[in-house]
Amino acid sequence: MTDHIAELISAKKHRELKELIVDANVVDLADDLEELLPEQRIVLFRSLPKDAAADVFSYLSPETQENLIGLLTDPELSHIVNDLFLDDAVDFIEEMPANVVKRVLKNASEDTRNQINQLLRYQEDSAGSIMTTEYIDLKEEMTVADAFARIRAVGMDKETIYTCYVTDARRVLEGVVTVKTLLLSEMTDRIGDVMSTNVIYAATGDDREQVAETFQKYDLIALPVADTERHLVGIITVDDAMEVLEEESTEDFHIMAAMEPSDDPYLSTDVFELAKRRIRWLMILMVSAFFTGGIITRYEALVAAFPSLISAIPMLMDTGGNAGSQSSTLIIRGMAVGELHLDDWFAIFWKELRVSTLVGGVLGIINVGYKWFLSGNFALGVVVGLSLFATVVFAKLIGSMLPLLAKLLRFDPALMAAPIVTTIVDAGGLMVYFMVARVVMQL
């Protein structure tokens, strides 16, 4: 559709343009807008139905938002800012440079400005930082008919109308009632009688990952957020929870691959920034590998006397690393989705011990055969096979226990993933290898 829009803009067919986009989805319109040239963007944006403009704006990339703001008049900007959902306004403001933020806030209504400033104060990654203050609040004494009247009066500007929150005079959260319940109740029923008082809610300081898990556990579409005195301060909607879930998974992927995590888009992040995020861990792991190299140096005489020992080193290191990374990935992910917990540690240990014995045994035996066949030296086969067996068992125990240990010490378990496990297993595996070689081959 973007091409068609661009054509209509070039041909100045404004009426046809408006007709084309009147029933279009706001997300698709945002996509179209991203594809246009800057001078075409403002034309499309000005052609949007008034109540769709802020919605479309909230789906744009920060670059396009900034570019568009530069072209908007103050009254236009004011309309957009006041019409945005507050959580979207906050997300957008956090991405803008200081001078743009200043102009945006200057053009916001006083009420909007105050609310934005309040939301900006919540700590990053907290429930407060992803909530919005636009919800429907009801009182116990209202009837269902009153509630519907209220929804009709204020509903258009609320992020969700399907769950309504019942508060007392001091804004303390007393109950929730869904529109489903309202629709299935009598118009004369009291809200206090039809509401549920068993309210699941988050505290403003809760970790946003924990919030996303609550959504999943209880299949919610919205979750109220209360302060320490149970005053209702905002709500979080399921679309934001879903985004958190995806961002947290991405963060784990990055950390587990030894990078500083980031949710900046790859293609628009500059080379120095990307290099910086990667080099720190590479350096730490490289220095650790220097020690592994030191182990080999200690056995240089052994290696010189028997050079065919070296050819098995890559296989030992790779297989050990892979075996350990399998276990650490399973445990880290199991903890992240709430399936495994610290007190499962013995069950995990016992399971990994048996799995690794089985897996290490099979792989070890294959190596005995392979090395024996290749070199005609049975003792060498036994050395490689035995070492591989020990390395796999060691790798799987280290790989499964380290993430649990990190959790115990309140570090992020994702840190204890393949890269670190591999480094430790390499050192351990090589040490075993040379010791076994010395004993078996009586060198």
Place this chain on the structure above:
Amino acid sequence: MTDHIAELISAKKHRELKELIVDANVVDLADDLEELLPEQRIVLFRSLPKDAAADVFSYLSPETQENLIGLLTDPELSHIVNDLFLDDAVDFIEEMPANVVKRVLKNASEDTRNQINQLLRYQEDSAGSIMTTEYIDLKEEMTVADAFARIRAVGMDKETIYTCYVTDARRVLEGVVTVKTLLLSEMTDRIGDVMSTNVIYAATGDDREQVAETFQKYDLIALPVADTERHLVGIITVDDAMEVLEEESTEDFHIMAAMEPSDDPYLSTDVFELAKRRIRWLMILMVSAFFTGGIITRYEALVAAFPSLISAIPMLMDTGGNAGSQSSTLIIRGMAVGELHLDDWFAIFWKELRVSTLVGGVLGIINVGYKWFLSGNFALGVVVGLSLFATVVFAKLIGSMLPLLAKLLRFDPALMAAPIVTTIVDAGGLMVYFMVARVVMQL
């Protein structure tokens, strides 16, 4: 709360038990039920409010579901099965052994049985397999008042009432209308006039991962599913989309750590099954590493003449592997969340070339210094530093391009993660290392 429930059950205080649980959340009740002894479970289950029983049942683990079914009478079972949402019924039936399935279907009403059988026919991982057929359908000619009457009449048994679907006489999907729109319209408005005809929908055969992405992109709470002739056949709700998102991430984590993916809970999966899922890839990678070992064998004379070359091998292999895995993880995840695409390949290549030059350069220089300082041999330092530089560049290019190549060939990009990249980089890195050594040290 579980302890309290167990006490009341032991003390046979049934009335107090019922009072305790009447306002409890169904998900929490399911958690409580899991914790109880089998003979206590059935007592709690029979104390549940009639309309909560099926809901609680749908949140139980398959083991507990099977255990409970063995204790239920036929009429009780019949009530549960007919009351379950169809997608939950299907999920549950798919986990049960054949004899249980037979008894469950025998106790379902004919209508429920037919619908379950229909849903069971959709391919695993397809949109059809996660949808439910319980939605609210309206007709264009209805008024808003008619629509509310219909929602009141049938809403209790529908998975969501907040989005209603407008179909013609042949069940062709014509539009959607949300309860929000209904509430903000006049009671006399025609549904055909207030509905949106720009409907986002999935096809029954669509991949469920793609469905979850649609939910995220458009911030939906429900998505209709239509067949090839656009007949409405079901809907998917956001809680299921969120679960898909999490399961697909878990699958990627597993594949990227060289395991066959699985969403069975770790603790209840037996050791042989776990070992089987891990050993296949370990074996493939181990055999690949045999070739890497072969490279070393070819240079045995070189190594024997200059044994201090060996001690850098672990550092070279580990750093190369880590550098490659950083790039492949970024690209695989970027493609999974829809941020990177095949046609970005050159931008990615060019970016990784520059990042790897920078990172490889810094790490290489550190190694020249370290080796020189340690061994007093500048040439050795140059060999190691140069090789590391080449290995990091090679690793990052291979790591970023292989997932794109997999995508191009319609394989899962997640397969081209750390384990395979490491194996390839090890072989390449060692080859470069020995060649550089031969040239620089003129051996």
